[in-house]
Amino acid sequence: MNVGYQINPDNHSYxxxxxxxxxxxxxxxxxxxxxxxxxxxxxxxxxxxxxxxWDGGYTFPLDSIPLVANFIPIALADFDDEVMFGFDEExxxxxNGGVVDTAYVGFDIYSKMLFDVNQFHIYRVNWTHGGYxxxxxxxxxxxxxxxxxxxxxxxxxxxxxxxQSGVLYLADGRKIYKSINNGxxxxxxxxxxxxxxxxxxxxxxxxxxxxxxxxxxxxxxxSTTIIKSLPFPEEEYGxxxxxxxxxxxxxxxxxDGIHYEFAGTKYMEVVNDTVIENKNYFVIENDLISAVxxxxxxxxxxxxxxxxxxxxxxxLNEEYIFHNLNAEDGDIVxxxxxxxxxxxxxxxxxxxxxxxxxxYQRMFLEAAICTCSHILxxxxxxxxxxxxxxxxxxxxxxGCVINRVLYGDTTNVVDVEEKQNPIPTEYKLDQNYxxxxxxxxxxxxxxxxxxxxTLKTVDALGREVETLVNEFQNAGNHSTLYIVNSTLPxxxxxxxxxxxxxxxxxxxxxxx
Numbered sequence: 461m462n463v464g465y466q467i468n469p470d471n472h473s474y475x476x477x478x479x480x481x482x483x484x485x486x487x488x489x490x491x492x493x494x495x496x497x498x499x500x501x502x503x504x505x506x507x508x509x510x511x512x513x514w515d516g517g518y519t520f521p522l523d524s525i526p527l528v529a530n531f532i533p534i535a536l537a538d539f540d541d542e543v544m545f546g547f548d549e550e551x552x553x554x555x556n557g558g559v560v561d562t563a564y565v566g567f568d569i570y571s572k573m574l575f576d577v578n579q580f581h582i583y584r585v586n587w588t589h590g591g592y593x594x595x596x597x598x599x600x601x602x603x604x605x606x607x608x609x610x611x612x613x614x615x616x617x618x619x620x621x622x623x624q625s626g627v628l629y630l631a632d633g634r635k636i637y638k639s640i641n642n643g644x645x646x647x648x649x650x651x652x653x654x655x656x657x658x659x660x661x662x663x664x665x666x667x668x669x670x671x672x673x674x675x676x677x678x679x680x681x682x683s684t685t686i687i688k689s690l691p692f693p694e695e696e697y698g699x700x701x702x703x704x705x706x707x708x709x710x711x712x713x714x715x716d717g718i719h720y721e722f723a724g725t726k727y728m729e730v731v732n733d734t735v736i737e738n739k740n741y742f743v744i745e746n747d748l749i750s751a752v753x754x755x756x757x758x759x760x761x762x763x764x765x766x767x768x769x770x771x772x773x774x775x776l777n778e779e780y781i782f783h784n785l786n787a788e789d790g791d792i793v794x795x796x797x798x799x800x801x802x803x804x805x806x807x808x809x810x811x812x813x814x815x816x817x818x819x820y821q822r823m824f825l826e827a828a829i830c831t832c833s834h835i836l837x838x839x840x841x842x843x844x845x846x847x848x849x850x851x852x853x854x855x856x857x858x859g860c861v862i863n864r865v866l867y868g869d870t871t872n873v874v875d876v877e878e879k880q881n882p883i884p885t886e887y888k889l890d891q892n893y894x895x896x897x898x899x900x901x902x903x904x905x906x907x908x909x910x911x912x913x914t915l916k917t918v919d920a921l922g923r924e925v926e927t928l929v930n931e932f933q934n935a936g937n938h939s940t941l942y943i944v945n946s947t948l949p950x951x952x953x954x955x956x957x958x959x960x961x962x963x964x965x966x967x968x969x970x971x972x
Contacts (some may be wrong), residue, residue, distance in 0.1 A: 461502060463489035466730045470726055474502050475511075475520065479700045480714055483511070503536045503544075509545070530555040530876070534567055537582075537601070538575040540831035543571060543676075545601060552605075553584075559593070564588050569885050570615040578625040586617050592616045594630065596643045603776040609643050614790070617656060618643075622648075623664040631656040631670060633790060636679065651680050653768060653781070655788050672921050674786060675766065694941075698839040699785045699822070700769060701862050702742045702760060704904065705937060706730045707840060708868070710855035712751060712887035717847050726855055728842065730963045733893065739779075740765075749855045750845045753804060753834060756763040764901075764914045787822065802828060806836075815868055816841065840867065875892040882933050884908050887962040892942070892955065896969035899946075903928070903955060911959040915940065918954050925953065933959075 462476050475483040475492075485502075490506035504520070512534050513520045530548045537543035548554050553561040565954040566587045574583040582597040584606075587736045591613035599605040610616065610630060617631040628639040629647060633655050637646035654672035662667050668679040676688040708728040714721050730747035735741070741759040748756055759772040760782060781793055804826040812821045819838045826832035831852075835844040843857040859868035875960035884906035892901045903915065915929035925948070928940050942955075950972045956965040 461492045461494070461504075463504060463506070464494055473506070475517070477517045482518060491534065491729055495536065495541035496538045497541050502654045503541075503542055505534050508926070509533065535573045539579045539600060543600075545827075552626070555601050555603075558603070559598075559599055561606040563595070563606070563608065565595075572618070572619075574618060574620050576620065576625055576642065577622055581626070582629065583618055583620065585616060594618060594643055598642070602678075607644070610646065615928060617659045619659045619661040619668070621663055627657060627661075629661055629668055631659040634792070636668065636670065647766070649681075650684060652677060652679075652684060652838070653766065653784070654786060655791055686765065689765050692764050694714045694900065696767055696785045697762065698841075699836050700760075700762075700783060701766040701839075702744075702762060702769075702843050702938070703863055704730050704732055704742065705864065706841075706860070706862055708860045709895070710748070710845075711858050712747075715852040715854065720854075723853070723856075728754075735892070736890070739772075740891060740895060741772055742893075749842075750834065750847070752832060752847075754842065754845065762894065764897055807833075812837065814843075853918055884937065887959060887964070889957040889966060890965040891966055892968045894970040898950075898970060898972050900941055901968065902939055902941055904937065905957050905959075906937050907933060907935050907959055909960065910934045911962075913938075913959045915955060915957050917942070918953050918956065920954075928955070 464476070472484050473489045474481045475489055488506050489503070489504050493503045493505070494504070494872055495501035500514060502517040504511050509889055510704060511520050523633060523963065531546055531913055533544040533546035533552060535545045537545065540641065546554055548557070548559065551565070552559045552564070553565045568587055571586045578583070578598055580598060582601045583666050584595045586593060589609070592615050593608050594610040595608050596607050597605040604673060612632045614633050617785060621627050621631050626642045629644045629649065630637045634652050635648060636650040636652070636656070636659065639646045639650040652670060652672070654675060656670050656672055656673040659668060666680050670677045670679055674690045674692070677688050678685045678687045687828045691738040706967060710726045710728070712723045712726045714723045726747035726749050728749060731745050732743050732746065733740060734743055736759060741761045744758045744760055747752060761770050762768070762785070762927045763770065765784035767783065767784065768781050769783040772779045784793060789808055791806045793803045804824045807823045807825050809820055809822045812819060814821070814837050816922055817839065821835055821837045821843065824834050824836070826834065830894055831846070833846045834842060837843040839858060840857065840862065845854050845855045857868070859866070881925065885908055887908060888906045890904040892896070892903045893902055904906070911933060913929050913931060913933045914927065916927050917925040919925055926945070928942055950970050953968055953970060954965050955968060956963065
């Protein structure tokens with residue numbers, strides 16, 4: 461059974477059985493409950509009351525719609541199909557029309573009610589003053605039995621195991637908490653890389669399935685595995701554009717008490733790429749534009765499946781999560797030397813007109829003893845760094861070269877680019893990045909002289925898959941983004957560059 465809202469041919473809600481509409485109405489239907497005592501009884505809620513079916517959801521006779529004064533039901537008790545929970549006209553929480561909880565309670569798309577297998581404990585998630593709360597009744601939802609046990613400013617998601625009494629899992633932001641005493645107290649169970657939007661406990665197992673905006677995780681006490689992810693949107697790479705030759709120029713200011721003085725121009729550049737422990741990294745250098753987060757030299761790579769930027773830290777001889785291109789308000793990146801300590805947090809995201817382009821900016825507050833922050837602007841990358849602890853500095857983006865396109869005040873940027881990016885002296889085909897990949901990867905090459913260029917992909921048997929480039933190109937650095945056809949299977953493929961008398965082939969791997 462499912463319910464929904466249909467725009468055409470008329471604006472009305474519907475009830476469907478096996479996707480065939482069996483009942484329609486003007487009021488909105490929002491929820492379906494099936495009696496645990498008699499599966500032929502189907503209850504549909506929404507629109508100010510409930511309607512009922514006695515034949516398994518095939519028909520909903522009009523005389524099945526009860527008229528209960530001052531009571532709007534929202535859920536059926538699983539222990540007794542004669543018991544319903546809802547609200548009165550004062551929006552007080554009721555059981556069969558009688559008030560059982562006088563706390564401020566509201567229901568929306570994040571609200572739900574769950575019933576413990578012991579038939580006594582009931583778990584209610586609802587919005588209230590200050591956010592969302594979990595409320596527990598220890599005696600079938602009766603009056604004076606409800607206790608608020610958890611509250612958050614975020615929507616929270618709760619799941620139970622239908623084979624285990626007293627066990628609850630609660631998702632709040634990136635964290636999953638576990639209770640073994642009917643939700644009266646919780647301990648942290650897992651921390652995931654993305655903010656969660658749903659959670660489900662597989663009965664009679666140790667498996668939890670958790671969903672974020674772009675990923676589904678399989679979570680056990682010992683592991684967290686991404687079992688499904690949506691392709692990372694190409695435009696999201698613009699939050700921190702990584703390509704060899706990208707340059708940023710900043711007006712730098714010193715802060716000395718009340719004095720704010722111009723201190724010259726500082727730069728950041730993606731100077732080249734390299735391979736460390738079989739992973740491709742971009743090498744980024746800057747003129748000390750940040751006190752903590754952006755050191756003078758960094759090795760960064762983007763995970764195309766998750767949108768996470770990893771930094772290889774030479775001193776630690778390992779990589780850590782440096783940034784999250786998928787970040788949402790409140791998301792935290794943790795300090796690599798102390799994994800439980802915040803490194804910085806996304807305070808907000810908002811639209812902005814930057815250089816005449818409608819885009820978005822993100823403000824990150826850095827968790828340091830100073831007042832520190834940085835700003836990313838989509839399409840441009842790092843736009844501002846700020847540091848102040850009696851003495852400090854601020855660096856404000858004034859111009860940049862992104863994928864060989866100039867933005868802003870580029871006077872000094874062009875000079876730097878011309879000095880640091882001369883015409884190549886030899887042909888070269890770079891290893892694609894990322895690799896392995898799905899669904900896209902970048903292929904770059906350089907030409908010492910203008911040439912007719914062809915770039916093709918072939919499979920392991922040498923059969924041509926696709927022609928990516930077939931044109932005359934000027935001397936210099938070039939690249940293309942290869943997006944694989946959705947029907948192309950996983951496996952080893954090759955890409956071959958021909959320019960003048962130069963021919964080179966490299967291997968790449970598609971993983972789905």
